[in-house]
Amino acid sequence: MEASTTKLAIEQIAERITDAVMEHRLPPGIKLVEEKLAGAFGVSRTKIRQALTLLAKEGLVTLHPNRGAFVKRPSAEEARDLFATRRLVEPEIVRNVIARACEQDIARLHQHLEEEAQARATGDRRRIIRLSGQFHMLLAALAGNAFIEKLMAELCPLTCLIIALYDAPQTPACPEDEHRQIVDAIENHDEAAAIRLMLHHLEHIESELMLDAAPKLDIHWETLYG
Amino acid sequence: MEASTTKLAIEQIAERITDAVMEHRLPPGIKLVEEKLAGAFGVSRTKIRQALTLLAKEGLVTLHPNRGAFVKRPSAEEARDLFATRRLVEPEIVRNVIARACEQDIARLHQHLEEEAQARATGDRRRIIRLSGQFHMLLAALAGNAFIEKLMAELCPLTCLIIALYDAPQTPACPEDEHRQIVDAIENHDEAAAIRLMLHHLEHIESELMLDAAPKLDIHWETLYG
DNA sequence: TCTTAAAAAATTGTATGCAATCCGTTAAAC
DNA sequence: GTTTAACGGATTGCATACAATTTTTTAAGA
DSSP states (O other): OOOOSSOOOHHHHHHHHHHHHHTTSSOTTOEEOHHHHHHHHTSOHHHHHHHHHHHHHHTSEEEETTTEEEEOOOOHHHHHHHHHHHHHHHHHHHHHHHHHOOHHHHHHHHHHHHHHHHHHHHTOHHHHHHHHHHHHHHHHHHHTOHHHHHHHHHHHHHHHHHHHHHBOTTOOOOOHHHHHHHHHHHHTTOHHHHHHHHHHHHHHHHHTBOSSSOOOOSOOGGGTTO | OOOOSSOOOHHHHHHHHHHHHHTTSSOTTOEEOHHHHHHHHTSOHHHHHHHHHHHHHHTSEEEETTTEEEEOOOOHHHHHHHHHHHHHHHHHHHHHHHHHOOHHHHHHHHHHHHHHHHHHHHTOHHHHHHHHHHHHHHHHHHHTOHHHHHHHHHHHHHHHHHHHHHBOTTOOOOOHHHHHHHHHHHHTTOHHHHHHHHHHHHHHHHHTBOSSSOOOOSOOHHHHTO
16 A cells, blocks of 8 residues: 555555455454545545545445545344355356356466465465455456456455454465365366355355354454554 | 435435436436536536446446546447346345245335336336336345345346347337236245246346347437437 | 648546534533 | 533545646648
């Protein structure tokens, strides 16, 4: 979120804020002060304001009138709705990818798995979390339906947020081989297996959350910039 | 789109523009000049601009840098993607409504059917088109999943747009009884029938479009305000 | 008459300034 | 000591002014 020399479009600003949320650098509930962001990005408040309305539409940010913008704190019910939606949509994504993917697409998937493995090897937890989400966004992109792709582009950052809020203290990040197994099944055109693995993967993520417990209340200022 | 005395929030501005699109008052491809809208709504361009970025995110408007905002002209491929998405999502909506709907919800559905019948009786074609879309939005709202509701709130106006672009010249609006039959099946908790009717309804709408022909090219200025 | 070039008008992109609102602090009252 | 009121600073909401860009108009040339 450091100032940049090139002029940023509002979508790019929104994207950088989204990345920060996905990497848990901006925790749920934190206030996004317009002037601070304007300074950080080297633009006027006008553009920040537009970026924030965009993010609010996306659902990543909550706008309280006259009080400002805050990173969303999804309720447990929203979290359940989100996973229900993903369980509906992602099997369809898998079906479409199997039906449409060319060699180049498969190569991109392998490349992504490689990046994930690398992030795991270096222990870069933030990158691991973001890449985990982006795996599903990549799949959605390869499925070739613009609306479903856009939906997943919203649901994935929100999922990261939910994990930040409801994750058990010392849960390890999603096991890498679940992603790899899904790619394997896709490559083998084994639709049933791919869907089963995807659903299992989603249920696995959701089951490790503590959706019945109260969400984490406080922002962990000490490690915010750690 | 006339000027108003009360101060409009940007969401309300976006909503009024959406309504105008749904009622085919703003045809696909038309340019939305910021100053004109600002005058019409009695606000400054700043707010119009935010409303337009919102609508662009929603997919109802296309933003060409330095050239302005235009009501979207969805391609045939986008139209097919849209219906594919609706065929995926709306059966789930029907399932959830059957599982969750209380008497009050059913009453709202009946009330809506009544409004549709009334619009049909008075021959108010614009209102018929908008209400047809809003029937599906109402169902989505009753399904109780915020993400699916939001998705449908985007897909329905776009569907109206697609109908404006690809509809056969003298196709009558969707037969009313298809909506009524769906509500009947929901009331009877007949999930299989409700889903079958919904899919049939969607296929019916899509099949009457001329997605293989070139979209209507020009804006019909003569009847724009007719 | 058609094409090209230049000037003018219209429109978008961005920053800034000011009013309205909210938040935290201090002071007063009970 | 606790609650309430009022002040000052900070922040948001909005309109406006100006720069950058595009579109339209006008004029000249082939």
